[in-house]
Amino acid sequence: MIILLQLFASFFTIGLFAFGGGYAVLSFLQQEVERRGWMTAERFVDFVAIAQSTPGPIAINMATFVGYQTGGVAGSLVATLAVALPGMILMTLLALFFFHFYERPFARAMFHGLRPVVVGLIAAAAWQIGRVSIVNWVAVGITAVSCLLIAKWRVHPVVLVVGSAIAGILFF
Numbered sequence: 001m002i003i004l005l006q007l008f009a010s011f012f013t014i015g016l017f018a019f020g021g022g023y024a025v026l027s028f029l030q031q032e033v034e035r036r037g038w039m040t041a042e043r044f045v046d047f048v049a050i051a052q053s054t055p056g057p058i059a060i061n062m063a064t065f066v067g068y069q070t071g072g073v074a075g076s077l078v079a080t081l082a083v084a085l086p087g088m089i090l091m092t093l094l095a096l097f098f099f100h101f102y103e104r105p106f107a108r109a110m111f112h113g114l115r116p117v118v119v120g121l122i123a124a125a126a127w128q129i130g131r132v133s134i135v136n137w138v139a140v141g142i143t144a145v146s147c148l149l150i151a152k153w154r155v156h157p158v159v160l161v162v163g164s165a166i167a168g169i170l171f172f
Contacts (some may be wrong), residue, residue, distance in 0.1 A: 002072045004078045010036065010061050011082035018087065022058030024118050026125035029062055038070050043134045055159050059083055138171045 005102040010032050026048065033039050039047070051061035060080055067079025101107045134140055142164050150154040 004074060006036065007071055007075050007079045008082040011079045012086060013065070013084040014063075015086040017057055018083070019118055019121075021118075022060075022062070023125055024121035025059050025096055026062075027121055027128055029059070030125075030128055033066055041128075041132045045129055047085050048103075048129060053165075056085055073087060122156070138167070 014025055014029055017028065030041070030044050033044060034041060047062060047065045048058070051058045051065060052060055060083060063079040063083040065074045065082060068076035071078065097125070134143055146160050146164065149160060150157070
């Protein structure tokens with residue numbers, strides 16, 4: 001029962017501050033699961049890879065995976081609900097008031113202030129995952145080629161995920 005309360009508290013807090021979506025929250029999520037001893041950095045990166053390749057938002061998928069590993073089926077249900085609940089509450093409130101307040105200067109200023117921190121959170125997540133994932137020159141090459149293929153030729157991410165999985169099988 002204690003683990004379920006810990007999962008709820010952790011994932012509710014993560015969901016509450018998940019500005020910028022799932023990738024922006026990965027850094028926060030990794031710190032929380034490592035601090036609580038729920039998984040290692042290497043295992044976290046493996047779960048990110050699984051969460052990325054399964055349908056649905058990455059934060060929800062990660063909550064489900066971490067919750068299951070930590071507290072079984074009940075843990076996965078609690079963590080998933082907890083990470084989604086703040087967003088559902090916030091979106092309901094925003095839907096009620098957004099259009100009324102969006103054109104006001106304070107609201108526009110708030111959104112302009114949130115944009116750079118979202119970029120920073122995503123960059124921090126990329127850095128933390130990269131430290132664990134990029135372990136040799138093959139991984140550096142896969143990362144560089146993936147970035148180039150997305151940026152220059154707009155290759156679909158599914159192609160990159162499948163291609164990198166095949167490269168992992170062949171080279172690791």
